[in-house]
Amino acid sequence: MLDTPSNRPALPAEIARRRTFAIISHPDAGKTTLTEKFLLFGGAIQMAGQVRAKGEARRTRSDFMAMEKDRGISVSASAMSFDFMNKGTNFRFNLVDTPGHSDFSEDTYRTLTAVDAAVMVIDGAKGVESQTQKLFEVCRMRDLPILTFCNKMDRESRDVFEIIDEIQENLAIDVTPASWPIGVGRDFIGCYDILRDRLELMDRADRNKVSASIAIEGLDDPKLAEHVPAALLEKLREDLEMVRELMPPLDAELMAEGSLTPIWFGSAINSFGVKELMDGIATYGPEPQIQSAQPRNILPEETKVSGFVFKVQANMDPKHRDRVAFVRLASGHFTRGMKLTHVRSKKVMSVTNPVMFLAADRELAEEAWAGDIIGIPNHGQLRIGDTLTEGEAIRVSGIPSFAPELLQGVRAGDPMKSKHLEKALMQFAEEGAAKVFKPAIGSGFVVGVVGQLQFEVLASRIELEYGLPVRFEQSQFTSARWVNGDRQAVDKFTEANKQHIALDHDGDVVYLTRLQWDIDRVDRDYPDVRLTATKEMMV
CATH class of the missing domain: 3.30.70.3280 (Peptide chain release factor 3, domain III)
Known part of the structure; x- marks a missing residue:
């Protein structure tokens, strides 16, 4: 749930620029593809499916286990950090890729305790599916703000108003379009960006290219007719007139409460609509939030470091019988080599080799801030639910x-x-x-x-x-x-x-x-x- 105290000071800039979120979807809605395109536009990879190599070519995907590769589903939650520039601010995105199969819902539930928002991916042809509904309910229990991406608009899909109605009825949440598709399936040429009055055109020839963006002076701008066929333009104008009459505007406060979700339309495989969604996460996504704990809650701006383990992954490196605890930092500024108290055992541990993740790759984390997710290699001392602090006996709750x-x-x-x-x-x-x-x-x-x-x-x-x-x-x-x-x-x-x-x-x-x-x-x-x-x- 978003912070409510109005008398709290502004967060330090390093914390305020963090956006920590998860992607939720039904299997095959395109979650893994969207994750790869996030990494592409964040500069972490050069082309989808291949991480920027460091000295040698490396296979990289967010799905890195052999079985995930074979089956095409995500079965282990990976955490990936990358920067994204928006309106002159360099945001740090911490993306937690949740398991995409219903058999792994508990792992997903725990993952959602470590994020401040969720991106819900919906297949334009299928609408709200069963697993999406289950995961949405978990988000609702945690009052997580939700941003929605309706994927696969370049394929035959359902009527857009029908999709929005289904989201509102099945998930009991208000929906406001942030963009609007122009055509569907083979006739899909792009979207109208409602928030910024821009025409976004899809390039089918280059799947890794950012879409062409054209500034528009409202729906009567003659430039629209230069790029949009007459029949599609007429339908766009009719649709947007209905949208403005029937649907609420984007209210950041209602979104923060989890009662309103903005929806973007696009095609992740064609890299279309992805950058606009990322802009939305940067602009409307929440900063790191207050963490529930006993005997008191933890504020992200506290100077003392605290964090909690929400996942343990064994054997991430097949060459080493290792175990990495994924830790969400709840407060403070962490630096490598810090001594932290393991609250359960009351023992002090030196965190000398913390790592940050990019899919299967990891690098030493010299520093991290509240909102970040770091990995701590260990031999079994750290378990899911453990809290680490600079000495105070606080225990994070709700896992x-x-x-x-x-x-x-x-x-x-x-x-x-x-x-x-x-x-x-x-x-x-x-x-x-x-x-x-x-x-x-x-x-x-x-x-x-x-x-x-x-x-x-x-x-x-x-x-x-x-x-x-x-x-x-x-x-x-x-x-x-x-x-x-x-x-x-x-x-x-x-x-x-x-x-x-x-x-x-x-x-x-x-x-x-x-x-x-x-x-x-x-x-x-x-x-x-x-x-x-x-x-x-x-x-």
Whole structure:
């Protein structure tokens, strides 16, 4: 939610120029393509799909895992930082690329705790799809401002008014067009920039080229007729007359509250409409915001550094068995080599090798400010939900963990490698890629995920990163719940239900079951114990 205190001083310039946001969409709406074009216009890459090389040619995409390449979906949230010039100000964009598959929604949820706004990508032919709706609801829970990009306008798409109506009805948010498409499909030639009275023309011949932009003196300007065919121009004038009569103007305050979303139209694959969207993020996107924490909230302008871990990624570099914690800085000015307190363990750690990310590439971060996302390489000390400060015992709140919807047993192809399997599973559990439960009875593990694809991803990664073929198999359990209550009540419950009890990778007690009847029985017979489908990762 956006800051509200009116008596706060202006943010320091370095913090005020930060824009930290995520992209949300249904699979195949064009999120990864849009991400690449952001990097292109931010100067981070020379052509979409290829990062500016440093000494050697490097493959680069925001989707950098082998399985992501094969399937064409994003399954791990990458954080990318790059600069973008707008109206004389050099903005720092911190883009968090969320998983684009519904099976990875928990990772996406955690990612959205680390950003100040979201860009919602919609396919012009399909409108609001199921995954978009789910992700939008998460944004709404966090009161995140949303900017919308309607993609693929160069293909056959639905009526624009119909798309806007669907967004308003399905998502219960007001929509105001920031641009308006001229033609659709093969007849699509560009957009009218409503905010700046400009004609933006698409170049189909060069997909990496910024569109031609022509200043227009209103819809009666004769220059329009020089570039827009008569039939399309007549329809444009009719449409914009209706827009001005029926739709609200862009109100920055309403957008900040999350009750109004501006919408841009374009074609990410043709680089069209992307720069206008980026201008919108710079102009209307929020600065770094107040962070919810206990026992007090954290203000971005505080001089002391604080931050929290929202993601852990193992084995980002296949050549090194490493683990990187993605940390969103909530306040202060961080410099490399700083000593920070790990609040959960109360230990002080020197952050000597922090990194910033560009897709699969990383470079040392000499400094960072509130709003930035840095990576801290570590050997397992940092977990999702951890808070780092310059000494104060503050704990960032609101990072959830959800009970899995699918449970399976797992076996190593080589029974002699069970210790290796345990190490791999624990590493992925700390990443948040899966839930791993160790039953109180028996020697195996039960792995829990949100969707079937995650089992395939885990099997693929365990084999690729640990050289260990594994197979997942049916489990006797179908659901898991965390056990809450005072110590004595939980111990008594655990002793009486050992065949259902397991520990998660944090050592918290979990109740595994096959039937809803079992959960109802616990509620009835053990009033001092609560079974919950979520736990907050605030440590």
